[in-house]
Amino acid sequence: MPKQASITIDKRIAELLKRNSLSITDSRKKILQLFLEQTGALAHGDIEKRAGEKFDRVTVYRTLQTFVDKGIVHTIPTADNSIRYALCKDECSEGHHHDHHVHFVCSTCNNTYCLDDVVTPEIKLPKGYSAEQVEVVVEGTCKNCNR
Amino acid sequence: MPKQASITIDKRIAELLKRNSLSITDSRKKILQLFLEQTGALAHGDIEKRAGEKFDRVTVYRTLQTFVDKGIVHTIPTADNSIRYALCKDECSEGHHHDHHVHFVCSTCNNTYCLDDVVTPEIKLPKGYSAEQVEVVVEGTCKNCNR
DNA sequence: TTTCTTTTGCAACTATGTTGCTTTTTTATA
DNA sequence: TATAAAAAAGCAACATAGTTGCAAAAGAAA
Ligand SMILES: [Mn+2]
Ligand SMILES: [Mn+2]
Ligand SMILES: [Zn+2]
Ligand SMILES: [Zn+2]
Numbered sequence: 001m002p003k004q005a006s007i008t009i010d011k012r013i014a015e016l017l018k019r020n021s022l023s024i025t026d027s028r029k030k031i032l033q034l035f036l037e038q039t040g041a042l043a044h045g046d047i048e049k050r051a052g053e054k055f056d057r058v059t060v061y062r063t064l065q066t067f068v069d070k071g072i073v074h075t076i077p078t079a080d081n082s083i084r085y086a087l088c089k090d091e092c093s094e095g096h097h098h099d100h101h102v103h104f105v106c107s108t109c110n111n112t113y114c115l116d117d118v119v120t121p122e123i124k125l126p127k128g129y130s131a132e133q134v135e136v137v138v139e140g141t142c143k144n145c146n147r
Numbered sequence: 148m149p150k151q152a153s154i155t156i157d158k159r160i161a162e163l164l165k166r167n168s169l170s171i172t173d174s175r176k177k178i179l180q181l182f183l184e185q186t187g188a189l190a191h192g193d194i195e196k197r198a199g200e201k202f203d204r205v206t207v208y209r210t211l212q213t214f215v216d217k218g219i220v221h222t223i224p225t226a227d228n229s230i231r232y233a234l235c236k237d238e239c240s241e242g243h244h245h246d247h248h249v250h251f252v253c254s255t256c257n258n259t260y261c262l263d264d265v266v267t268p269e270i271k272l273p274k275g276y277s278a279e280q281v282e283v284v285v286e287g288t289c290k291n292c293n294r
Numbered sequence: 295t296t297t298c299t300t301t302t303g304c305a306a307c308t309a310t311g312t313t314g315c316t317t318t319t320t321t322a323t324a
Numbered sequence: 325t326a327t328a329a330a331a332a333a334g335c336a337a338c339a340t341a342g343t344t345g346c347a348a349a350a351g352a353a354a
Pocket of ligand 4: 289290291
């Protein structure tokens with residue numbers, strides 16, 4: 001990786017942590033780096049594998065929980081019951097996620113993507129039901145795998 | 148329970164198993180009964196608690212897996228990463244689920260419902276992506292809890 | 295009833311997630 | 325930059341969830 005790029009990413013990471021009044025620690029930096037170097041979402045298992053050699057499992061759990069609490073990442077429910085995490089857009093903040101986008105799981109490459117431009121549709125519910133949150137997960141074949 | 152009703156339910160259970168060429172065993176009968184006596188979906192934990200005193204944990208896992216494979220029940224992904232199971236409509240069959248309905252999780256009573264009449268919407272995906280399955284899970288307050 | 299097939303229970307194991315407590319690191323401030 | 329207070333990390337121990345192989349039991353077929 002060119003030196004310039006890694007400086008930029010390091011700054012971005014430090015800023016992100018400061019903005020959320022989190023202290024800057026090795027594990028937080030490392031895990032954020034994984035997200036920033038990546039297009040799609042990461043399963044907990046991936047993160048543990050890729051950060052866990054250097055950090056304790058418990059630290060990975062606590063770091064991800066902190067990030068979710070602060071609105072830095074959000075979770076994506078999937079059919080196979082393995083939580084995925086993805087970076088939030090900047091509008092998210094502590095206790096206030098704004099993730100009204102659709103998620104896509106590719107059944108070929110198994111990657112998960114946030115389709116930030118695809119807004120979750122209005123769902124007309126039966127009388128008596130009221131909605132707080134709508135989660136849409138589409139399974140199919142992604143851009144790369146369709147070629 | 149009136150004797151008549153339980154005869155009916157027993158017959159229904161036996162028929163369901165026969166139709167799917169599954170042998171009729173105590174655990175399968177018991178677990179199907181749980182589903183038939185119930186409006187909403189059941190979490191694995193619930194089933195284990197309510198059937199597990201009589202049956203081994205492993206049997207519960209295997210029975211549910213068999214039911215999913217045969218298209219007797221379907222799974223519902225939820226945000227809290229605890230798989231829920233619900234009975235399929237009759238159109239489902241082995242290797243061929245037809246569950247194009249929306250699921251609803253009540254954040255008050257924590258029940259999960261299949262909204263069989265609410266069809267999953269068409270999602271317009273970005274160029275290159277193709278959909279095979281769309282999962283919609285709405286979180287909110289249910290009919291009962293809204294009163 | 296007997297035989298063959300399927301399912302169950304058990305034991306042992308892996309994976310996933312949590313908690314309390316001590317040590318280490320980070321931050322704030324003198 | 326040294327020091328003290330606060331926060332986070334690591335460790336151990338535990339709890340829960342899910343899987344696998346195999347022998348015993350139950351079900352289906354004849
Ligand atoms: Mn997302
Ligand atoms: Mn359903
Ligand atoms: Zn793909
Ligand atoms: Zn409710």
